Amino acid sequence: MENLTLNALFQQILIGLSRTTILFMVASGLTLVLGVLRIPNVFHGSLYMIGAFLTYTIAQYFGFGTTGFWVGLAVAPLLVALISIAIERGILRTLYDREHLMLLLFTFSISMVLSDAVKFVWGAKFRSMSVPPFFEGAVDILGMPFPRYNLFLLCLGPFLAFGLWFLTNKTKIGKISRAASVDRDMVDAIGINVSLVFASVFIIGCYLAGLGGALIAPMQNITQGMDHDIIIEAFLIVIIGGLGNIWGALLGALIFGLTSSIGILIWPQFSIVLPYIAVITVLSFRPNGLLKSVW
């Protein structure tokens, strides 16, 4: 293993961390909705896919330059949030009291509808956009080329974590939603409009899915099926972290992102299975996830 130098390992960890950012973004939105609203939101992945498609269309409108990328990044997640408002106010609002299984089936059916809607609007062909010129190419980190766009993602990670911490611990809505996730009836009883709190949390969660999709858009094929890929990973992350626990989602995303990137360096032939082995290992020692589940 002559290629296994410390520098290479360090770089692979950084790459893993940049991937963790996207995973954390999507998984934290999922776990937020799961923890507060108690909804296993299967169409979370569809919103991620729609975020990516919207970013593409917006960037295309501006001719795929730097402007297109930034406008897409700013606007696409907001449009995704708008879609989620429509779904929440229109349908989900009336279903909060149903069983989890019903909600699971229900959000699953919405995910089917959304994926057909994407096929209807954008067609079955895959799309592909490039990173803006500013992020093209690589910078040298310890003598190894490190892609600039990943560096950008890497820098976003801490901001995201801080933002979520701020939201849940320092804002009123965060505090109420934390309380609601522990005892919904009690919060209702003291006269707080839980329905509105739920709506805002849901929209924030969905916004994060859209943002994840917008950020991944220049890195991969924007295609049908990316919703399923991400929702499976996001659910695994949420499960190993502890249902509804944001810091659990961070831990889970770290485990998932790092095992896959380090595995690629150390054991390339079998790297595909490593994250899943990690999931199985975690669950066999801590069946309820690493951190406290709010369920």
Next chain:
Amino acid sequence: MKKRVWLSILVILSVSLLTFSPSAFAKPLKVGFIDAYSGPASVYSNDVVDAFKLEMDKVNAAGGIQGRQVEILKRDSKFKVDLSLGHAKEMIMRENVDILAGTISSSVALAISNLALKEKIPFFVTFAKSQAITAEKGHRYVFGIAENTTMAGKAAAAVMAKKPYKKYWIAGDDYEYGHAIAESTWEMIKKINPAAELMNQTWWKVGEPDFTPYITAISSAKPDMVILALGGRNLVPFLKAAKATGFADRFPIWTHTATELSNLRALGKDAPLNTVGTSNYHFYYPETPANENFVKEFEAAYQRKPAVGALYGYLAARYIIEGYQKAGKVDSEKLIDAIEGMTVDSPVGKVTLRAYDHQALLPMFVGVTASDPAYPDFLIAKDIVTVPGEELVLSVEEVKKLRGK
């Protein structure tokens, strides 16, 4: 008396039917295409049937084949074996097709090939790249009109092994096509250059969303040459990532069909330069009147440049047209006898269909991606080396061995 009048009318009618314009009464000659006509793969499959139709339209205008108009039927395979088999059966039983053709998926092609053998219907495989179609699982009723993984791998290896590369790295899609093409390439490189060394291999799942960790891991090993075994869905995003991360600038890479128009058009400005690729067809090469004429006709009919699928569609049409001509009548067995060993003219020169295994001996073009002011929207292949098909296919002895004879 009455009876005799009726009889004479009948005789006159049947005689006139036989002598006057048989094409007006003859039933059409039906060709059934099964291929992926929806989804991303339609980029490749539409060219096949479009070019096929172009040739058949000309024949139909001139009176058809043996006086029978050629009718093309299309069914969408959606990459599903069971669905495609259903379509094939339906077209054989209800439409009475004379010939089957398609498809891009190797597993679908092998399944239909099996049915074609049972039903004794000639089946022209116009895209699928598994070697098994004409080798291991080959039979009298199946024809391989496209190159296969062995041919592509050998062509690339013949060019790569002559370069001073020593340390190779193989990376690709973890499925049958990926492993098959990597294996055949590496085998050939080892044969030509025994000093070549395989550092390691990386395999990712089909539809892998993010290639960056793989790219950085390979970069840190510093190979001399990277063999990329990429199939349809992963090819475009990987090459894009290779450009965005600067990977393609630092390491020479080869991947089959990297120089193919369908892919370069999809990549646009995201295509990396200096990537070695292999393809059966370029609309700008070879610069022969035959090719220029083909491109002109195709563009006039469909308002786009023909990609590799168009060559396959054209060849299938030519073998069928000239096969029936030689056979002298519309009969499957006679058609097969006529096509075996037949050589037809094509945009890439003369192409022979080998008699033993029904594999078209297509030449392979190995080239390097480069920009050209004449085509500002996409890259094209330059420094093209042509490897003749005869040097790329398995020998008849090897095929016999694979078939267990």
